[in-house]
């Protein structure tokens with residue numbers, strides 16, 4: 475009879491502590507940002523199930539332990555030994571078998587969940603993503619390149635991601651999925667956004683001094699807005715082409731665009747500020763002191779070499795670290811033409 479009473483009280487304690495722990499976990503300890511993709515729904519469902527189980531197992535261990543410490547404590551004047559218990563086979567078998575079943579079950583549910591998260595829509599829209607120290611670039615084809623990622627709502631998109639230098643990681647917490655971008659590989663990131671809003675993609679892999687600034691906006695918009703944006707981008711590309719044709723120094727104009735888009739600006743300032751690399755202000759024609767003590771003139775040959783083989787000659791006061799951007803000779807000429815104009 476006394477055992478039944480303990481059992482009832484403990485059941486109530488376990489139930490209450492389970493609910494308390496579960497809500498504390500999902501609202502206080504590990505609250506998630508809004509769920510903004512189809513894939514996030516799947517992931518959150520599994521996360522939620524695991525939080526419930528975590529709450530239950532925490533309660534079923536802590537509640538009986540705390541209860542026993544209090545109810546079966548040594549009374550005043552009790553100097554006898556505790557009861558000697560020599561194992562309990564039934565209990566040991568059940569606490570081996572039950573967790574085993576739960577873990578295998580979770581494994582199966584997890585694998586099925588992953589299959590759903592990775593489900594491929596053959597109609598998925600493709601966008602090429604380039605990650606580099608320390609920025610993102612999104613290429614929609616047709617010469618449309620943007621540093622903001624525009625995505626139409628409720629449509630699966632597959633990002634084909636490449637890195638130009640080191641390992642980066644594409645992460646939008648509201649979409650839940652995180653994917654590494656590895657040099658020499660094309661990794662895929664498949665997502666179906668469900669809420670129109672502005673999010674932030676951040677790099678989730680330590681990738682150098684400006685890693686924490688490697689963020690860009692992700693705008694999820696209606697299909698109509700998206701189509702309009704693409705149209706505007708095409709128009710802008712055409713206008714840019716026409717301006718380039720009319721430009722007396724088209725090479726320098728192309729170089730200026732490259733400077734902003736491929737990542738030169740992360741390290742080289744145009745206003746004389748000392749960055750991670752030397753400033754481009756007044757660089758062309760100047761006398762440059764190298765780390766080995768020699769002095770060279772920053773002419774076409776020196777600048778071209780410094781872009782092609784960045785670590786061949788290091789300017790005094792700087793550390794080697796610039797990656798080889800593997801630019802075509804034409805692009806390098808454009809960049810050098812632009813450097814000449816920065817006075």
Ligand code: CUA
Nearest residue numbers: 642677679681
């Ligand atoms: Cu790229 Cu961190």
